[in-house]
Amino acid sequence: MPEKIAAGNWKMNGTRADLAQLTAIAQTAQGAQCTTIICPPAPILMAAADHATGIHIGAQDCHAQPQGAHTGDISAAMIRDAGAAYVIVGHSERRTDHGETNAQVLDKCTAARAAGLRPIVCIGETLAEREAGNTLPIVLGQLAQSLPDGDPTGLIVAYEPVWAIGTGKTATPDLIAEMHGALCDALVARYGAAGADIPLLYGGSVKPGNAADIFAVPHVNGALVGGASLRADDFNPIITALSQA
Ligand code: PGA
Numbered sequence: 001m002p003e004k005i006a007a008g009n010w011k012m013n014g015t016r017a018d019l020a021q022l023t024a025i026a027q028t029a030q031g032a033q034c035t036t037i038i039c040p041p042a043p044i045l046m047a048a049a050d051h052a053t054g055i056h057i058g059a060q061d062c063h064a065q066p067q068g069a070h071t072g073d074i075s076a077a078m079i080r081d082a083g084a085a086y087v088i089v090g091h092s093e094r095r096t097d098h099g100e101t102n103a104q105v106l107d108k109c110t111a112a113r114a115a116g117l118r119p120i121v122c123i124g125e126t127l128a129e130r131e132a133g134n135t136l137p138i139v140l141g142q143l144a145q146s147l148p149d150g151d152p153t154g155l156i157v158a159y160e161p162v163w164a165i166g167t168g169k170t171a172t173p174d175l176i177a178e179m180h181g182a183l184c185d186a187l188v189a190r191y192g193a194a195g196a197d198i199p200l201l202y203g204g205s206v207k208p209g210n211a212a213d214i215f216a217v218p219h220v221n222g223a224l225v226g227g228a229s230l231r232a233d234d235f236n237p238i239i240t241a242l243s244q245a
Contacts, residue, residue, distance in 0.1 A: 042060070076115035
Protein backbone atom coordinates (compact mmCIF):
# COMPACT_ATOMS: atom_id res chain seq x y z
CA MET A 1 0.00 0.00 0.00
CA PRO A 2 1.28 3.50 -0.77
CA GLU A 3 2.08 5.81 2.11
CA LYS A 4 -0.81 8.08 3.17
CA ILE A 5 0.05 11.77 2.92
CA ALA A 6 -1.77 14.93 4.04
CA ALA A 7 0.04 17.84 2.39
CA GLY A 8 -0.79 21.51 2.85
CA ASN A 9 0.18 24.17 0.31
CA TRP A 10 0.07 27.61 1.86
CA LYS A 11 0.75 29.27 -1.51
CA MET A 12 1.54 33.01 -1.10
CA ASN A 13 0.06 33.14 2.39
CA GLY A 14 1.72 33.18 5.77
CA THR A 15 4.37 34.97 7.78
CA ARG A 16 6.19 34.00 10.97
CA ALA A 17 3.06 34.93 12.90
CA ASP A 18 1.36 31.92 11.31
CA LEU A 19 3.90 29.42 12.64
CA ALA A 20 1.59 28.98 15.62
CA GLN A 21 -0.69 27.08 13.25
CA LEU A 22 2.13 24.58 12.71
CA THR A 23 2.30 23.87 16.42
CA ALA A 24 -1.41 23.08 16.47
CA ILE A 25 -1.18 20.99 13.29
CA ALA A 26 1.80 19.06 14.70
CA GLN A 27 -0.18 18.07 17.77
CA THR A 28 -2.69 16.24 15.55
CA ALA A 29 -0.08 14.98 13.09
CA GLN A 30 2.02 13.33 15.78
CA GLY A 31 -0.67 10.80 16.65
CA ALA A 32 -1.93 10.26 13.10
CA GLN A 33 -1.41 7.22 10.88
CA CYS A 34 -0.22 9.28 7.93
CA THR A 35 2.58 11.61 6.88
CA THR A 36 1.82 15.32 7.28
CA ILE A 37 3.61 17.94 5.18
CA ILE A 38 3.21 21.73 5.18
CA CYS A 39 4.61 23.79 2.29
CA PRO A 40 4.87 27.39 3.54
CA PRO A 41 6.19 30.27 1.42
CA ALA A 42 9.97 30.31 0.94
CA PRO A 43 10.84 33.16 3.37
CA ILE A 44 9.60 31.14 6.34
CA LEU A 45 10.84 27.69 5.26
CA MET A 46 13.72 27.66 7.72
CA ALA A 47 11.64 29.01 10.57
CA ALA A 48 8.96 26.45 9.81
CA ALA A 49 11.46 23.59 9.70
CA ASP A 50 12.94 24.70 13.04
CA HIS A 51 9.47 25.09 14.51
CA ALA A 52 7.95 21.83 13.40
CA THR A 53 8.24 18.48 15.11
CA GLY A 54 6.00 15.69 13.89
CA ILE A 55 5.31 17.33 10.56
CA HIS A 56 7.48 17.63 7.49
CA ILE A 57 8.22 20.84 5.61
CA GLY A 58 8.20 21.33 1.86
CA ALA A 59 8.75 24.17 -0.57
CA GLN A 60 6.32 25.17 -3.32
CA ASP A 61 8.75 25.21 -6.25
CA CYS A 62 12.47 24.89 -7.03
CA HIS A 63 14.72 25.86 -9.92
CA ALA A 64 16.01 23.11 -12.20
CA GLN A 65 19.63 24.28 -11.91
CA PRO A 66 21.72 23.68 -8.77
CA GLN A 67 22.96 27.31 -8.62
CA GLY A 68 23.72 30.29 -10.82
CA ALA A 69 22.46 33.58 -12.22
CA HIS A 70 18.71 33.13 -11.72
CA THR A 71 17.50 36.15 -9.78
CA GLY A 72 14.65 35.42 -7.44
CA ASP A 73 14.78 31.65 -7.80
CA ILE A 74 15.74 29.06 -5.21
CA SER A 75 17.51 25.76 -5.81
CA ALA A 76 16.57 22.37 -4.47
CA ALA A 77 19.81 22.27 -2.45
CA MET A 78 18.88 25.57 -0.75
CA ILE A 79 15.51 24.13 0.17
CA ARG A 80 17.16 21.03 1.62
CA ASP A 81 19.62 23.24 3.50
CA ALA A 82 16.68 25.17 4.99
CA GLY A 83 15.49 21.92 6.58
CA ALA A 84 12.74 20.97 4.15
CA ALA A 85 12.43 17.46 2.72
CA TYR A 86 9.74 17.92 0.06
CA VAL A 87 9.00 20.27 -2.83
CA ILE A 88 5.89 20.78 -4.94
CA VAL A 89 6.70 20.92 -8.67
CA GLY A 90 4.39 21.67 -11.58
CA HIS A 91 1.53 23.11 -9.56
CA SER A 92 -1.13 24.42 -11.96
CA GLU A 93 -0.54 27.97 -10.68
CA ARG A 94 3.12 27.64 -11.72
CA ARG A 95 2.12 26.13 -15.06
CA THR A 96 -0.36 29.02 -15.63
CA ASP A 97 1.39 32.01 -14.00
CA HIS A 98 4.89 31.09 -15.19
CA GLY A 99 4.19 29.05 -18.31
CA GLU A 100 5.92 25.97 -16.93
CA THR A 101 5.98 23.04 -19.34
CA ASN A 102 6.06 19.33 -18.60
CA ALA A 103 9.73 19.29 -19.66
CA GLN A 104 10.56 22.00 -17.12
CA VAL A 105 8.60 20.19 -14.42
CA LEU A 106 10.58 17.03 -15.19
CA ASP A 107 13.85 18.96 -14.85
CA LYS A 108 12.73 20.38 -11.50
CA CYS A 109 11.67 16.94 -10.36
CA THR A 110 15.10 15.55 -11.27
CA ALA A 111 16.85 18.46 -9.53
CA ALA A 112 14.76 17.93 -6.41
CA ARG A 113 15.66 14.25 -6.19
CA ALA A 114 19.34 14.98 -6.81
CA ALA A 115 19.26 17.31 -3.79
CA GLY A 116 17.55 14.72 -1.60
CA LEU A 117 14.07 16.20 -1.73
CA ARG A 118 10.89 14.25 -2.46
CA PRO A 119 8.98 15.96 -5.28
CA ILE A 120 5.19 16.29 -5.19
CA VAL A 121 4.47 16.39 -8.93
CA CYS A 122 1.17 18.08 -9.82
CA ILE A 123 -0.95 17.34 -12.86
CA GLY A 124 -4.54 18.17 -13.81
CA GLU A 125 -6.81 19.36 -16.58
CA THR A 126 -8.43 22.77 -17.06
CA LEU A 127 -12.18 23.16 -17.40
CA ALA A 128 -11.82 23.81 -21.14
CA GLU A 129 -9.79 20.61 -21.55
CA ARG A 130 -12.40 18.60 -19.65
CA GLU A 131 -15.30 20.10 -21.58
CA ALA A 132 -13.52 19.31 -24.85
CA GLY A 133 -13.30 15.65 -23.78
CA ASN A 134 -9.51 15.74 -23.57
CA THR A 135 -9.05 15.04 -19.88
CA LEU A 136 -7.39 11.62 -20.00
CA PRO A 137 -4.91 12.33 -22.82
CA ILE A 138 -3.94 15.64 -21.20
CA VAL A 139 -3.49 14.27 -17.70
CA LEU A 140 -1.79 11.03 -18.75
CA GLY A 141 0.49 13.09 -21.01
CA GLN A 142 1.42 15.35 -18.11
CA LEU A 143 2.12 12.28 -15.98
CA ALA A 144 4.27 10.65 -18.67
CA GLN A 145 6.27 13.78 -19.42
CA SER A 146 6.66 15.26 -15.92
CA LEU A 147 8.02 12.14 -14.17
CA PRO A 148 11.55 10.76 -14.52
CA ASP A 149 12.44 7.33 -15.90
CA GLY A 150 14.01 4.69 -13.71
CA ASP A 151 13.45 3.97 -10.04
CA PRO A 152 10.32 5.87 -8.87
CA THR A 153 11.23 5.67 -5.15
CA GLY A 154 10.26 8.87 -3.34
CA LEU A 155 7.98 10.26 -6.04
CA ILE A 156 4.59 11.63 -5.02
CA VAL A 157 1.90 12.54 -7.58
CA ALA A 158 -0.97 14.97 -6.98
CA TYR A 159 -3.95 14.96 -9.34
CA GLU A 160 -5.56 18.39 -9.13
CA PRO A 161 -8.28 19.29 -11.64
CA VAL A 162 -7.60 22.99 -12.22
CA TRP A 163 -11.31 23.85 -12.17
CA ALA A 164 -11.56 22.48 -8.61
CA ILE A 165 -8.64 24.48 -7.16
CA GLY A 166 -9.75 27.31 -4.90
CA THR A 167 -13.23 27.30 -6.41
CA GLY A 168 -15.14 25.27 -3.86
CA LYS A 169 -16.01 22.83 -6.69
CA THR A 170 -14.80 19.39 -5.69
CA ALA A 171 -14.65 16.55 -8.16
CA THR A 172 -17.18 13.81 -7.42
CA PRO A 173 -15.95 10.52 -5.94
CA ASP A 174 -16.81 8.80 -9.26
CA LEU A 175 -14.71 11.26 -11.24
CA ILE A 176 -11.80 10.97 -8.79
CA ALA A 177 -12.06 7.15 -8.92
CA GLU A 178 -11.87 7.18 -12.71
CA MET A 179 -8.86 9.47 -12.75
CA HIS A 180 -6.91 7.85 -9.93
CA GLY A 181 -7.58 4.39 -11.39
CA ALA A 182 -6.21 5.49 -14.75
CA LEU A 183 -3.21 7.15 -13.12
CA CYS A 184 -2.40 4.06 -11.04
CA ASP A 185 -2.63 1.87 -14.17
CA ALA A 186 -0.28 4.21 -16.02
CA LEU A 187 2.23 4.22 -13.16
CA VAL A 188 2.24 0.41 -13.01
CA ALA A 189 2.60 0.19 -16.79
CA ARG A 190 5.63 2.48 -16.61
CA TYR A 191 7.37 1.43 -13.41
CA GLY A 192 6.06 -2.08 -12.75
CA ALA A 193 5.06 -3.08 -9.21
CA ALA A 194 6.92 -0.07 -7.75
CA GLY A 195 4.49 2.18 -9.61
CA ALA A 196 1.66 0.93 -7.41
CA ASP A 197 3.51 2.26 -4.35
CA ILE A 198 3.67 5.88 -5.55
CA PRO A 199 1.31 7.92 -3.34
CA LEU A 200 -1.49 9.46 -5.43
CA LEU A 201 -2.90 12.59 -3.79
CA TYR A 202 -6.10 14.36 -4.79
CA GLY A 203 -6.25 18.17 -4.68
CA GLY A 204 -8.92 20.76 -5.32
CA SER A 205 -11.16 22.24 -2.63
CA VAL A 206 -10.54 19.43 -0.13
CA LYS A 207 -12.24 20.52 3.12
CA PRO A 208 -13.03 18.94 6.49
CA GLY A 209 -16.57 18.24 5.22
CA ASN A 210 -15.59 16.25 2.10
CA ALA A 211 -12.25 14.72 3.11
CA ALA A 212 -13.57 11.37 4.39
CA ASP A 213 -15.58 10.78 1.18
CA ILE A 214 -12.54 11.57 -0.95
CA PHE A 215 -10.22 9.35 1.10
CA ALA A 216 -12.67 6.45 0.68
CA VAL A 217 -12.10 6.49 -3.10
CA PRO A 218 -9.84 3.67 -4.37
CA HIS A 219 -6.27 4.78 -5.22
CA VAL A 220 -6.59 8.03 -3.28
CA ASN A 221 -3.69 8.00 -0.81
CA GLY A 222 -4.10 11.50 0.56
CA ALA A 223 -4.62 15.11 -0.39
CA LEU A 224 -2.82 18.27 -1.43
CA VAL A 225 -4.79 20.98 0.34
CA GLY A 226 -4.62 24.72 -0.31
CA GLY A 227 -7.06 26.99 1.50
CA ALA A 228 -8.03 24.49 4.17
CA SER A 229 -4.39 23.97 5.20
CA LEU A 230 -3.88 27.53 6.41
CA ARG A 231 -5.57 27.02 9.74
CA ALA A 232 -5.17 24.08 12.08
CA ASP A 233 -8.91 24.10 12.79
CA ASP A 234 -9.50 23.20 9.13
CA PHE A 235 -6.45 21.03 8.42
CA ASN A 236 -6.50 18.89 11.55
CA PRO A 237 -9.85 17.23 10.72
CA ILE A 238 -8.46 16.42 7.25
CA ILE A 239 -5.38 14.77 8.82
CA THR A 240 -7.65 12.81 11.15
CA ALA A 241 -9.92 11.71 8.27
CA LEU A 242 -6.89 10.43 6.35
CA SER A 243 -5.47 8.71 9.42
CA GLN A 244 -8.75 6.84 9.86
CA ALA A 245 -9.24 6.02 6.15
P1 PGA B 1 -7.44 24.41 -2.70
O1 PGA B 1 -6.00 24.32 -3.42
O2 PGA B 1 -7.48 23.32 -1.66
O3 PGA B 1 -7.48 25.78 -2.11
O4 PGA B 1 -8.46 24.19 -3.78
C1 PGA B 1 -5.43 23.07 -3.73
C2 PGA B 1 -4.09 23.25 -4.36
O5 PGA B 1 -3.92 24.15 -5.19
O6 PGA B 1 -3.16 22.48 -4.07
